Every structure is written in C-alpha cells, then in structure tokens.
Amino acid sequence: MYGALWRLLPGPWPVKVLLSLVLFGALVSVCFLWLFPAIAPYMPFNGNSVQSGLPFPASPTSVI
Amino acid sequence: MSVKRLQWGVRTLGEVLITFGLLLFLFLSWQLWWTDVTANRAQAVTIHALERGFGPVGTPERTAAAHVTPLATLTKVPFGEAFAIMRIPRFGADFARPVLQGTDHDTLTNGIGHYPGTAFPGQVGNFAVAGHRTTYGKPFSNIDLLQTGDVIVVETKASYVVYAVDRHVIVTPDQVEVIAPVPQHPGVKAMQAWLTMTACHPRFSATQRYVVFAKLVKSIPRAAGLPASYMAVPAGTVG
Numbered sequence: 001m002y003g004a005l006w007r008l009l010p011g012p013w014p015v016k017v018l019l020s021l022v023l024f025g026a027l028v029s030v031c032f033l034w035l036f037p038a039i040a041p042y043m044p045f046n047g048n049s050v051q052s053g054l055p056f057p058a059s060p061t062s063v064i
Numbered sequence: 065m066s067v068k069r070l071q072w073g074v075r076t077l078g079e080v081l082i083t084f085g086l087l088l089f090l091f092l093s094w095q096l097w098w099t100d101v102t103a104n105r106a107q108a109v110t111i112h113a114l115e116r117g118f119g120p121v122g123t124p125e126r127t128a129a130a131h132v133t134p135l136a137t138l139t140k141v142p143f144g145e146a147f148a149i150m151r152i153p154r155f156g157a158d159f160a161r162p163v164l165q166g167t168d169h170d171t172l173t174n175g176i177g178h179y180p181g182t183a184f185p186g187q188v189g190n191f192a193v194a195g196h197r198t199t200y201g202k203p204f205s206n207i208d209l210l211q212t213g214d215v216i217v218v219e220t221k222a223s224y225v226v227y228a229v230d231r232h233v234i235v236t237p238d239q240v241e242v243i244a245p246v247p248q249h250p251g252v253k254a255m256q257a258w259l260t261m262t263a264c265h266p267r268f269s270a271t272q273r274y275v276v277f278a279k280l281v282k283s284i285p286r287a288a289g290l291p292a293s294y295m296a297v298p299a300g301t302v303g
Contacts, residue, residue, distance in 0.1 A: 001079040028090065036094045041169040043095070045270050049167040049177065049194035050240045050262055 095199055099173075103201030107175050110146050110162040118149075118221045121289060139184070141165040148185055149219040150176055150193070150203075153297045154210055161203040163218065167194045176203050179243050183257065185218040186225040186283040190258040192243035197263040197274065204263035207274050208232075215294050216259060216278050224290040227259040227278035234265055235273050242275045256280060 009016040040046060141147045148163040162175035171177045176195040183189030195204035214229040235242055242262065245254035257280035265274035284290060 001076050001083075031087070031090055032094050032098060036091055039091075040095065040099075045264070045268055046169065046199070049172075049179070050235070050237055050242055050273055050275075 099200045100202065103173060103199075107162055107201050107203075110175060111149060111160050114146055114149050114162060118219070118286065121286070141178075141184075143180070144171050144174075146175060147178075147220065151217040151219065151295065152210075152214070153217075153295050154214045155206055157295065157297050161195070161201075163193060172196055173200045175201075182243055182260075183245070183254075185220050185259075186223060186257055186280065188257050189245040189254045190243055190247055190260050191218070191225075192260040192262070194262045197265065198268050204261060204274075207261060207263045207276055208265075210276050211298075214278075214298065215281075216261075217290065217294060218259070219286075219290075221286070223286050224284040224294075225257075226281040226284065226290075226294055227257075228281050230277045230279050232274065232276045235275055237270065237273055239273070242273070242277075247277045 006016060006020075009019045011019070143166045144164060146162040146164045150161050150163050152159050163178055164171050164175050165178050165180060167177035167179055172194060176193045178184075179192040179194065182192040185191050195207075196202050197204050197207065210229050210232065212229055212231065216227045216229065218225040218227070233242065233248070241248050241250045243260050244250040244252070245258075246252040247258055247260050259278040259280070261276045261278075262273045264270045265272040
C-alpha cells in the first residue's frame with residue numbers, strides 16, 4: 001500500500017519525501033476540519049446535559 | 065506465486081491496521097487537545113462581543129448616583145445565541161465563559177448551554193445550564209472543586225446575578241428533575257431563584273452527571289457595578 005504510493009510519487013527521493021509530507025498534512029487537515037467534527041457528536045463520551053424522552057417535568061425518579 | 069500473494073496480503077493488512085491506529089491517535093489528539101484550542105479562542109471572542117454589547121460597566125462608587133433601572137427580563141433568546149457571561153472566582157479571577165441558548169452538541173461547543181424552557185438568570189425558578197467537563201474548552205472542568213458558598217456571577221445586559229453554591233449531586237443522565245423549577249422536586253412551585261449546572265461525570269465519560277445547585281444571593285443592576293468582594297478568589301483555587 002505505502003510501497004505502491006511511494007512508487008506512484010514522481011521525481012527523485014527528496015521530491016517524494018516532500019510530496020508525502022504534503023499529502024500527510026492534507027490528510028490531517030481533512031480529519032481535523034471535517035471528519036472528526038462530523039463524527040464527534042456520535043462518540044459516547046460527549047454528553048453533559050440531562051434529558052429524557054418524556055416531556056419535562058414528568059420524571060418522578062428519585063435521586064441518589 | 066501463492067506465497068507472494070500471501071505475503072502481499074499480510075503486509076497490506078498490517079499497513080491498514082497501522083493506519084487505523086494512527087487515525088485513532090489523531091482523533092484523540094483532536095478531541096482532547098485541538099477542540100480546547102479552537103473552543104477557547106472562539107469563546108474568548110464571544111466574551112469580548114458580549115462585553116461590548118452589554119455596554120460600559122458601572123463602578124461601585126456610582127451606586128448612589130445610579131438610577132436603579134428595573135431589571136430588564138430576558139424572556140426569549142434565539143437558539144444558539146449567547147446572552148450572558150458566567151464568572152466563577154473558584155475557577156480563577158479571569159474565568160469567564162459565554163452562556164448560550166440550547167444544550168445540543170454544537171451549542172456546548174461554543175460555551176455553556178442554557179436549557180431552553182428553564183428560568184433566565186435571576187428569575188424565580190431554575191436557571192439551568194450544561195457545560196463540558198472535558199474537551200471544547202471544558203468550562204466546567206473543575207466543577208467538582210466548587211464548595212458550598214462559592215460565588216457564581218452571571219452577567220447579563222441588565223444586571224449581575226450573584227448565586228452561591230448550595231450543594232451537589234451525581235445523577236444519571238435521565239434524571240431531569242435536577243433542572244426542575246425547584247431542583248429535585250418536579251411539580252413543586254418555585255418560590256426562589258436557583259442555578260443548576262450539569263457536566264459529565266466521571267471525567268472523560270458520559271455515564272453520569274455531576275450537578276451543582278446554587279441559590280440566588282442578589283441581583284445587582286449593571287449600572288451599579290459589581291462589588292469586587294464577589295469576585296475575590298477563594299483560597300485553594302486551581303485556576
């Protein structure tokens with residue numbers, strides 16, 4: 001996979017290294033700016049509010 | 065031939081797994097570090113905009129001369145809009161976070177979120193808010209350090225609303241009675257003004273909620289200025 005990518009990149013090796021870095025940077029940017037913000041709401045550790053399916057205030061549950 | 069194919073297959077599988085591991089690591093650094101960087105920056109901008117919008121601050125010396133204007137009551141704030149600044153001396157002298165309308169994911173990314181339908185600052189009932197304990201600027205990172213009597217100041221265009229911490233509870237996320245007009249007593253008619261803060265608990269988990277209740281001490285018209293004593297940083301402060 002990475003071997004094939006390396007062979008696909010044009011030019012002598014310093015150019016290949018530079019191109020690889022640019023590609024890596026682009027990938028990280030795409031992740032930070034679009035991918036991660038899009039999936040974060042579905043992560044199980046991002047809840048800070050209380051809510052229930054019932055319309056408030058119909059929840060007589062006792063409190064710890 | 066088939067051995068070569070197998071070798072290729074194993075190598076590619078290994079590379080895919082390593083890539084996946086690196087992506088997970090990248091996601092963690094984004095979630096735990098980068099969201100704080102961007103949210104802190106954005107929330108500081110919101111604070112400046114709010115302060116400009118609220119107008120000049122009165123000084124305590126002007127109190128006697130100031131016409132005590134009736135407290136303009138907030139009644140309706142568009143979803144996602146910032147309308148107040150929360151200051152908590154226990155979290156540091158310059159701790160200031162915007163309070164926005166709504167408690168969905170996007171709103172909590174931009175600051176502290178106000179539960180729609182609950183009271184507004186200083187009103188009789190429960191001014192209930194939610195905030196991140198970790199990530200996205202983590203405004204309620206140190207919510208567990210709040211002690212009974214700690215001051216929480218909610219600054220609006222009309223007034224400084226000063227609350228003092230009463231107690232805390234740890235509940236499951238479905239226990240919405242913590243944001244009832246009288247916290248934990250749904251259906252009871254409110255006679256005084258409460259503040260409820262919710263954040264996730266334990267840290268880095270969303271299985272429970274750390275909830276702090278505070279009672280109204282005083283509403284001070286903005287023109288009168290906030291006495292400095294309320295903003296005194298208590299001993300043993302982290303911020």
